[in-house]
Amino acid sequence: MLEVRGLNAWYGESHILHGMDFDVAEGEVVTLLGRNGAGKTTTLKSVMGMVGRREGAVKFQSKELIKLPSNAIARMGIAFCPEERGIFSSLNVQENLLLPPKVRDGGLDVGNIYELFPNLRERLKSQGTKLSGGEQQMLAIGRILRTGARLLMLDEPTEGLAPVIVQQIGRTIASLKRQGFTILLVEQNFRFAQTVADRYYVVEHGRVVDMVANTALEASMDKIHAYLGV
């Protein structure tokens, strides 16, 4: 579904990605692992067209995205949930939820989203940023499920959240996977990633240095711990 080859990206003068290569197949949950500053977030933003300059090849459903602006990339069916969640303070919860336009058919309707995240229904008229951190994360994930995008890129969805919320997000990702969504995840919380991911790519200094399938995880534990320095 997503094929990335030789992806380079820059923020201003600084060269962050140095030739990323990876694939995400339809229906998979793939996690990018790596230390802080390895270039995981930049990888998601580069796929989305949100960095200053990028080179290489990014193919989504066999169509090349590298020359497209981010609004056109979103229209192809890719959605991005940023690490800082990006809830708009001048919009209430409902407006935040309904903000991203539908890009194709097949998205969840609002009723499904309330089933996944019942808290949101109670707070529709609240200012978006008045929600708790966990509710904001649910809102940030919920709003991209409506759009019909089939590839969801989630940047550290569990960061800073209480364990019970992390479990809820985990169940949500599992449920989305069963519904056929493809998910590219950036996650520092390796224990959380273990519960949802099919495969892992290890990112170091803007390159993919290793790939581990979940089935081979037990055998590769020492290696992964060495990569992550934990």
Add this chain to the structure above:
Amino acid sequence: MTEIFGIPTQALFGQLLIGLINGSFYALLSLGLAVIFGLLNIINFTHGAQYMMGAFVAWFLLNKTGIGYWWALVIAPIAVGIFGVIIERTMLKQLYKLDHLYGLLLTFGLALIIQGLFRNEYGSSGLPYSIPSQLTGGQNLGFMFLPNYRAWVIVFSLAVCLSTWFVIEKTKLGSYLRAATENPELVRAFGINVPRMITLTYGFGVGLAALAGVMAAPIYSVNPLMGENLIIVVFAVVVIGGMGSIMGSIVTGFGLGIIEGLTKVFYPEASATVIFIVMAIVLAIRPAGLFGTQK
């Protein structure tokens, strides 16, 4: 003759009316500035020149083609709005990543050029533009005489201001605009063509200025410097209301018009400076403005 606080009611309500009229223009102009500043981060110093251009388009339409006031209310904002769109696409677009100061300098320079060109061609004495025939005359309200055209200006500008507020605060389109004001990159990554929205927003803000210019033509006459005189006060209004606040610019626009009018009655010597005194006080107490939020 009846008096309130020792002031003849005729004079009091007369000045109140003038205050409301001025307030209508302050509100329309500061609203456009607020919308533009919110999304573009540009302090649009060309606003006064664009207001003047609106009045001149109305004058051209009437004197060169015979097209009257009512069509001018539609055509002038569109024409000047298109002019604004061209400026945004060719010049302002280059400045978004830079400090506010660059946008301010560019638009200030443009204002000087535009006003210079018009002054060169039409002098600075002003061209007459008559009140449309449907709105001549007035109503005797008992306590004062209310010219129909002035009543129209107050009602229409209030309606335009409130409609703009409604669109921005209560509609889907407005939610895109508010969201893009906060985080344009993310809104764009949701599939919304933010650069086009920015261009159209600038065109709209400029169009509001031109609309105010058309409405002002029969009251103040059409003068190349009409915007230059007004824009400084309007910037004070924007600062008092809070940069980027929509309701703030409407309320402060009308409110300061009234304060200015009343000052003319009670202490005429201060009428030209009262707005700046208010500005100084507001800045000292609430630096982000009455309705602004500190960023």
